[in-house]
Amino acid sequence: MTALYAWIFFDVRLYSDFGLQIIYIGLQAYGWWFWVARRDAALAHDRAPIRTLGRTARLLWLFSGLTAAGALGLAMDRATNADLPYWDALTTSFSLVAQILLARKYLENWLVWIAVDILSIGIYLVKGLEVTAGLYAVFLAMAVWGFLVWWRDPARLAAGREAAG
Numbered sequence: 001m002t003a004l005y006a007w008i009f010f011d012v013r014l015y016s017d018f019g020l021q022i023i024y025i026g027l028q029a030y031g032w033w034f035w036v037a038r039r040d041a042a043l044a045h046d047r048a049p050i051r052t053l054g055r056t057a058r059l060l061w062l063f064s065g066l067t068a069a070g071a072l073g074l075a076m077d078r079a080t081n082a083d084l085p086y087w088d089a090l091t092t093s094f095s096l097v098a099q100i101l102l103a104r105k106y107l108e109n110w111l112v113w114i115a116v117d118i119l120s121i122g123i124y125l126v127k128g129l130e131v132t133a134g135l136y137a138v139f140l141a142m143a144v145w146g147f148l149v150w151w152r153d154p155a156r157l158a159a160g161r162e163a164a165g
Contacts, residue, residue, distance in 0.1 A: 002022075003021070008132070014084070014088045015076055015080055017091070023096065024099065027100065031099070031102060031104075034104060034105070035105065050150050051105055061108075064097065065096075068089075068093040073086035073089035087119065090119065091116050094116050095116050107151060110144075114143045114147070117136050117140035120139075121136045
């Protein structure tokens with residue numbers, strides 16, 4: 001899917017989203033490794049615990065995402081013929097934040113995905129990518145569901161708080 005969307009996004013000049021698809025391959029491999037390598041035998045289930053970010057970490061991720069979005073948007077605006085360069089950069093930057101948080105199994109990843117999916121739906125509708133907007137509506141529902149499932153697992157959340165120290 002990432003290869004297909006890389007081609008589609010390049011074709012419609014959403015270059016930040018194009019690059020994001022390439023990066024996803026590595027981040028998804030890392031996430032798979034992290035989830036497997038961080039298994040906790042002390043837990044009743046053989047899965048890495050869900051963790052939460054502290055207030056400072058949340059602010060740092062927000063600042064990092066906004067800074068990256070500004071820099072990427074400026075680069076795309078000045079150096080390419082990208083359409084919607086700042087909006088594209090915003091969803092790209094925060095998609096990276098969300099993917100990293102997901103790979104590290106932080107609960108807040110779902111909240112970032114929800115915001116990214118909402119913005120992405122608007123961008124894809126503006127670009128005439130109705131099917132892709134529909135797919136992102138499904139992703140939005142999945143992100144809401146993922147957040148609720150993780151949030152309602154107090155044993156794994158508590159284990160993650162203890163493990164994170």
